[in-house]
Amino acid sequence: MNWFTEPFQYEFMQQALAIGVTVAVPAAVMSCLLVLRGWSLMGDAVSHAVLPGIVVAHILGLPMLLGAFISGMLCAVATGYLTEHSRLKEDTVMGVVFSGMFALGIVLFSYVRTNLHMDHVLFGNLLGLSWNDILQTGVITIFVLVVFLVRRRDILVFAFDPQHAGVIGINTRHMQYGLLTLLSLVIVASIKAVGIILVIAVLIAPGAISFLLTDRFERMLFVAIIVSVLSAVLGILGSYHIDSAPAPTIVVLLTVLFIAAFLFAPKRGILRQLKPDQQNIATVESASTD
Amino acid sequence: MIDTTTQSGAGVGDTAADRARVRAYQSCGDGVCGIEANNLTVIYRNGNVALENANFAIPTSTICALVGINGSGKSTLFKAIMGFVPLSFGDVSILGRPAGKALARNTVAYVPQNEEVDWNFPVLVEDVVMMGRYGHMGLLRIASKIDHTKVDIALERVGMTAYRKRQIGELSGGQKKRVFLARALAQEGEVILLDEPFTGVDVNSEDAIIELLRSLRDDGHVILVSTHNLGSVPQFCDQVILINRTVLDFGETETVFTQKNLHRAFGGTLRFHVLTGHDLHDDDDPRQVTVISDDERPVVLYGDDANNGEENTKGDDASQQP
Ligand SMILES: Nc1ncnc2c1ncn2[C@@H]1O[C@H](COP(=O)(O)OP(=O)(O)OP(=O)(O)O)[C@@H](O)[C@H]1O
Ligand SMILES: [Mg+2]
Numbered sequence: 001m002n003w004f005t006e007p008f009q010y011e012f013m014q015q016a017l018a019i020g021v022t023v024a025v026p027a028a029v030m031s032c033l034l035v036l037r038g039w040s041l042m043g044d045a046v047s048h049a050v051l052p053g054i055v056v057a058h059i060l061g062l063p064m065l066l067g068a069f070i071s072g073m074l075c076a077v078a079t080g081y082l083t084e085h086s087r088l089k090e091d092t093v094m095g096v097v098f099s100g101m102f103a104l105g106i107v108l109f110s111y112v113r114t115n116l117h118m119d120h121v122l123f124g125n126l127l128g129l130s131w132n133d134i135l136q137t138g139v140i141t142i143f144v145l146v147v148f149l150v151r152r153r154d155i156l157v158f159a160f161d162p163q164h165a166g167v168i169g170i171n172t173r174h175m176q177y178g179l180l181t182l183l184s185l186v187i188v189a190s191i192k193a194v195g196i197i198l199v200i201a202v203l204i205a206p207g208a209i210s211f212l213l214t215d216r217f218e219r220m221l222f223v224a225i226i227v228s229v230l231s232a233v234l235g236i237l238g239s240y241h242i243d244s245a246p247a248p249t250i251v252v253l254l255t256v257l258f259i260a261a262f263l264f265a266p267k268r269g270i271l272r273q274l275k276p277d278q279q280n281i282a283t284v285e286s287a288s289t290d
Numbered sequence: 291m292i293d294t295t296t297q298s299g300a301g302v303g304d305t306a307a308d309r310a311r312v313r314a315y316q317s318c319g320d321g322v323c324g325i326e327a328n329n330l331t332v333i334y335r336n337g338n339v340a341l342e343n344a345n346f347a348i349p350t351s352t353i354c355a356l357v358g359i360n361g362s363g364k365s366t367l368f369k370a371i372m373g374f375v376p377l378s379f380g381d382v383s384i385l386g387r388p389a390g391k392a393l394a395r396n397t398v399a400y401v402p403q404n405e406e407v408d409w410n411f412p413v414l415v416e417d418v419v420m421m422g423r424y425g426h427m428g429l430l431r432i433a434s435k436i437d438h439t440k441v442d443i444a445l446e447r448v449g450m451t452a453y454r455k456r457q458i459g460e461l462s463g464g465q466k467k468r469v470f471l472a473r474a475l476a477q478e479g480e481v482i483l484l485d486e487p488f489t490g491v492d493v494n495s496e497d498a499i500i501e502l503l504r505s506l507r508d509d510g511h512v513i514l515v516s517t518h519n520l521g522s523v524p525q526f527c528d529q530v531i532l533i534n535r536t537v538l539d540f541g542e543t544e545t546v547f548t549q550k551n552l553h554r555a556f557g558g559t560l561r562f563h564v565l566t567g568h569d570l571h572d573d574d575d576p577r578q579v580t581v582i583s584d585d586e587r588p589v590v591l592y593g594d595d596a597n598n599g600e601e602n603t604k605g606d607d608a609s610q611q612p
Contacts, residue, residue, distance in 0.1 A: 036411060087336050153431035157421050160411050167372055167398045168425035168477070211412065215457040220412050 007240040016126045016246060019134050020232035023190045024202065026144045028228035030186045031207030032220050033148075033179065036159045040204050041091055042076065042180070045098035047187045047199045049075030051105025051121065054191075058116050059108075065136060065188050072184035075101055080176070124195030124247040126236070133192055140189040144182050155179065156217045194247040202228065205254035212261040212268050227257060322386040324348045324481060324512030325371060327537075329380035332363070332370050339535065340366040343380070346531050346540040348514065350385070350480075353507045355523045355543075356516040358533035359556055364516040365403065367533065368483050371514075372400060384481055385512075392481075396425035399479035401470045403486050409459035415469050416454040419444055422476035444475040447502065463490030471499065475506075482506065484515045488522070500526045520582060520589040523547060549580055549591055 007013045034043050053071025057064050075097055082093045109118060120128070148155065158165045158175045166172050190199045210224035235250030242249075263270050330344040341363045348354045356364050369375045371382050373389055384392035392398060399422070422444070423437040445451045448468040453461060458469060467487055474482050484503075488496050496519075503513050504526060514531075517523065523530060523543065530546045532538040532555040539546050539554075580591040 036408075084335070150430060153424065156413070157424060160413060160418075161402065161407065161421070163369075163372060163374060163400055163402060163406075164421060164473075166374060167393055167400050167479070168396050168421075169394045215412050216414060216417065217412050 003241065004237065007237060012127050013236070013240060015129055015131065015134060016236050017233065019129055019137055019193045020126065020236050020246070020250070021229055022134065022137050022141050023193050024228040024232040025225055026141045026148075026186045027190055027202040028206040028224040029145065029148050029221055030183055031203050031205065031228070032210065032217070032224050033155065033159060033207070034183075034204055035207035035211050039183070040200075041094055042079070043183060043187070043203045044200045045079065045094045046072045046075050046180075046184055047191070047196050047203070048098045049101040050188060050191060051102050051196060052108055054121060055105050055108045055112070055114070055116065058114050059112055065140075068188040068191060069184055071101065072187055073181065076180040076184060077177070080180075120195070121191070122195050122197050123245065124191070124193050124198060126193050126246040129192060137189045137192070140185050144185050144189075148182060152218070152221070194250070198247050198251050201251040201254060205251070205258055206231075209254070209258050209261045212265040215267070227254070231257065322350070323383070324350045324352060324385065325514065326383045327370075327380065330367075330370060330377060330382060331379035332366055332375050333378040334375070341370065342536050344533070344537040346537045348512055348529060348531075350512050351507055351510050352528045353503055353513045353515065353526060354529040354531060355527035356514055356531050356533060357520065357523065357555060362534040362555075364533060365485055368400070368485055368514075368516070371483060372398060396477070397479050398481045398483065399474035399477040401467070401474050401482070401484040401487060404463060404466060404490060406485075407458075407466070407470075409466070411458065413458055414454065415450060415456050415458060415461070416441060416445065418458060418469050419472045419476050422473035425477060440476050440478070444472040447475055448472045449498065464492055464495035467491055467499070468495070471502065475502075480510070481512045482514070484513070486516050486518065488517055488519045496522065520552070524589065547589075549582065552582055552589075
């Protein structure tokens, strides 16, 4: 038991745990969308594209979250606009836009001397946050969660069959940009904790793992949240004991879980596919009384 | 139902577009058509003109076939009706309303081509069918007892009740089609669009689907089906739209679905087999059998001269009129 409780004598560990869990939940929910909609690259793009916003906000003395959000949305909207108005495919446009914005951020950063720590921006600073940071993250998180869970059925239809979403009267354009807004918010909220580079891991892995384990959207959301929170808690504790950085430790754990799911998932795991068992065959037969 | 359009007679010099416009008024006598398109033009972003000046009108209570070669614009026409591609020119109205308004009212149900669906998606058969009910629910999409009942009925009607808890990827091609058909049933849209519902479907499933479409037609629905299955068109379709980048001709199956028209729609891509004279008759009966096939069921035309529009059109069963 000591292994679990001992680290939390320290306030910085309590704070790390609080923000870790606060970020883990919306990231898990979003990851399901990214995996199902094929938006993984979009997640990567937006997270890199927040950099110039962060630097500019820092120069102007504005809240970092605001700068990051504006810059992230700019990337998403610019990608959508350029894709619609050129013959290039979306991933190509996205690659150009986000690498350009990321590079601009780095140039700006080295041009103006600031006391901003680039490694905190890139890799997160889970152990150096204040309760105020946690509060900000919490507000964003709760907003995203409520919106997502309340509208989850529409989101499901939109991700599964946008044409059907259109014919039942859902405005798919609003849906698209609404979801991109939620995505940007989650990324912005997570960056202080896990950083620009690793945010994509917490935004994809839980959904990917859960996708291998479940057959239903709502169960997928649920399993993703469990996986995500579990890796956050264990990653933070583990990093304390082995004296590593917490964010990468979380990501390593997620990767291990992904490999485990890939191998051992009851229905889609590689091992299961190699030798189909009796029970599965029996259910197939009983169902085909048509 | 509606007046036949035979007497419009297609004067020799008329362009297809002119004839189409004249008929647009004739076939929807009481002013409200099922689906009506005027000068519909769709140009894709890359400059590809997929449809140009397409005109047609489908009355209500009709099964209408959409027939044309690959790339002739069938899927594009569906997307245009559903507002999924911007119209460069022209307009579409559904049950007398502009298409956009009709969509907001949940009047159109769409059964996608199998290739358009992500079959790995974590949804069960019953979840997909329930999506058909979403348009009838509130903002939170909470299913009522009625919604559950309608889903049960829809699953029963397509014979998929036993599979309701299956993930959608774990079905055969024909079963997959039936799930989306059930979704359209549950949706209760007055207009049903089906993009190639017969590809990868065996004859039994095909007949079951046709039976279902007939009963929907009899309930007043407008059904537009794209198909490469030429042989089954005379069997169950009241009307036909021939398409190749524009609407070549449309109207009653007997007048439109002729060898001459099929030649225009398909050019050299159809396989024609004509049996005449001694191959067919012992006497010198001039009538001939024409077998035309695209890639699936052939169409068999029998009569004096299959070009003149008076031939008997035979499908699997002789009685095509309701
Ligand atoms: N998104 C797109 N952008 C550009 N051109 C397109 C697009 N989608 C289709 N086209 C082109 O428009 C034309 C019509 O395509 P459409 O998919 O409507 O054909 P179709 O009749 O449904 O063919 P099939 O029988 O193969 O399903 C084709 O030439 C196609 O290449
Ligand atoms: Mg098509």
